[in-house]
Amino acid sequence: MSRLDELIRKLCPDGVEYKKLGEVATITRGGNFQKSDFSKVGIPCIHYGQIYTSYGLFTEKTITFISGDKAKKQKMAVTNDIVMAVTSENIEDVCKCVAWLGNEDIAVSGHTAIIHHNQNAKYLTYYFNSILFFSQKRKLVHGIKVIEVTPDKLADIKVPIPPIEVQREIVRILDTFTELTAELTAELTAELAARKKQYKYYRDGMMNIEGAVYTLEDVCQIVDCPHTSPKWKESGVPVIRNYNLVNGIIDTTNLSYIDEEEYQSRIKRIAPKKDDILFSREAPIGNIGIVPEGFVCCQGQRVVLLRPNQDIVLPRYLLYELQASVVREQIFRVEQVGSTVSNFNISDLKKLHFTLPSLDAQKAIVEKLDVFSGLCASITEGLPTEVAARQKQYEYYRDKLLTFKEATV
Structure with a gap:
């Protein structure tokens, strides 16, 4: 008891x-x-x-x-x-x-x-x-x-x-549960930060190899977005905006939509397809995501489409390259000298440069980085899930502890 x-x-x-x-x-x-x-x-x-x-x-x-x-x-x-x-x-x-x-x-x-x-x-x-x-x-x-x-x-x-002694014991239990939940959240957050740091070090090290130097313009078709704001709809075709580009993927949890007529108008230059990379040139500058197979969408404002020349660079290798320190530092330098940090010009985007190994070497690196990034992603996804589960468990026991048989007068 x-x-x-x-x-x-x-x-x-x-x-x-x-x-x-x-x-x-x-x-x-x-x-x-x-x-x-x-x-x-x-x-x-x-x-x-x-x-x-x-x-x-x-x-x-x-x-x-x-x-x-x-x-x-x-x-x-x-x-x-x-x-x-x-x-x-x-x-x-x-x-x-x-x-x-x-x-x-x-x-x-x-x-x-x-x-x-x-x-x-x-x-x-x-x-x-x-x-x-x-x-x-x-x-x-x-x-x-x-x-x-x-x-x-x-x-x-x-x-x-209930009597004050009972109230104090309930508070002690709930305080302990709250502290344990906070400790778990802190531990998982620290684990995630450590894994991300380890992954960044591993990725940058693997991509720091000998090869020919290319600019982004050398290896990609670069297509800017339409410079008009669309008429938004409750449903329809997704428009990918800068905040939908997260850690190399397209986040579909908060999409904006347009109708078919507007969509056809916005893809006159180009329609995004599998393995195209979308790049945000407005804050947050440099966020990217790769278009998955079968996903129909179009570019939002300040979102640039990059279509890799796969005779030179594998799409997923370029995805990792654009997230590596060598490219991020170039983006940062352009931001620092500009009059505003809210926009990254197409001309500056074209000049981004990096070293590319052979396609076989790219493939081997991508296979390794896919495994490592998958581990980081599982931790990232698991953190809120685990915390939410603990919160739900806490709320269940809190409500149970605060439920009593009512005394009859």
């Missing part, structure tokens, strides 16, 4: 009392300062927008301050108060909150509720992030463009209130 089970059996064997939040807390609205009131020193403060972007569930320090004079006119939160943002653009984020665990009183901006209570602050905060709270919150929201929950409505939210 776990310690939590023992505590529940000992302290609340007949179930846990569910109380309205208004019975265990006072709920007040925040103040009225703006981001323009921030100062480098003064009274610590939390602006409601920061709850979405800059804080986790708990904090002992604020990232901003306001002057003492301004703070005198504000609503303040004290240690263990929970600051909840009560307006958002969506129902998922509204009521996101942070528990203030610092020693000083802090000023709190508008669009918030300050929840002053007599319970364990971390316990309540974990509850406010559970599906149990969400199912009640969604009944209280109003608005379309701006979603809001008025602070006075929060008083009717029902919360399980």
Whole structure:
């Protein structure tokens, strides 16, 4: 039997009392300062927008301050108060909150509720992030463009209130789970960074071999994009834009589309086909992707098509060459001397130069690099999948820990 089970059996064997939040807390609205009131020193403060972007569930320090004079006119939160943002653009984020665990009183901006209570602050905060709270919150929201929950409505939210000892044990378990998830994420991220560094070193070393020097113009047909913005559609033929070019592949998770008539107009110069390489000459400059077999698409603005002369260079070898340090350094130098870094001219693109070995040597190098890049890709794909699985597991156990048999009166 776990310690939590023992505590529940000992302290609340007949179930846990569910109380309205208004019975265990006072709920007040925040103040009225703006981001323009921030100062480098003064009274610590939390602006409601920061709850979405800059804080986790708990904090002992604020990232901003306001002057003492301004703070005198504000609503303040004290240690263990929970600051909840009560307006958002969506129902998922509204009521996101942070528990203030610092020693000083802090000023709190508008669009918030300050929840002053007599319970364990971390316990309540974990509850406010559970599906149990969400199912009640969604009944209280109003608005379309701006979603809001008025602070006075929060008083009717029902919360399980076990004895403080039980709350502390639940917090200990969830804190441990959170730390383990964070450690796993850090380890996987470090592993990915190490593998990418190793791969870069391996790739650059393999491509630093003797051979003839070529410019990109020597080995490719280079075709610039149409210089007009298309009429976008909800579906149709994909238009490959600079942000769709990621680590040598075309990312299809966020595509833009045009209709057939627009497509025919945009491929008058050339229609992308298998093994063509698409190159972004606008920030992020130099991102590339290779067109897979059977993928119908067209170039977006600032996306250049490179069609390798396969009597000289293998498409995948050129793909790796364009990602190697020798080419990246040339792109960087052009960016540095230009008046703007947002555009890479076709004339500069044509001048990119590199050494090419024989086709047989290219083939052998590509086979090795494909294996290594595949390993890096599997780690890259596995990282968010593993983290998402851990997060889902955490949410399951959090909600389970916060679910109790309700005591009968």
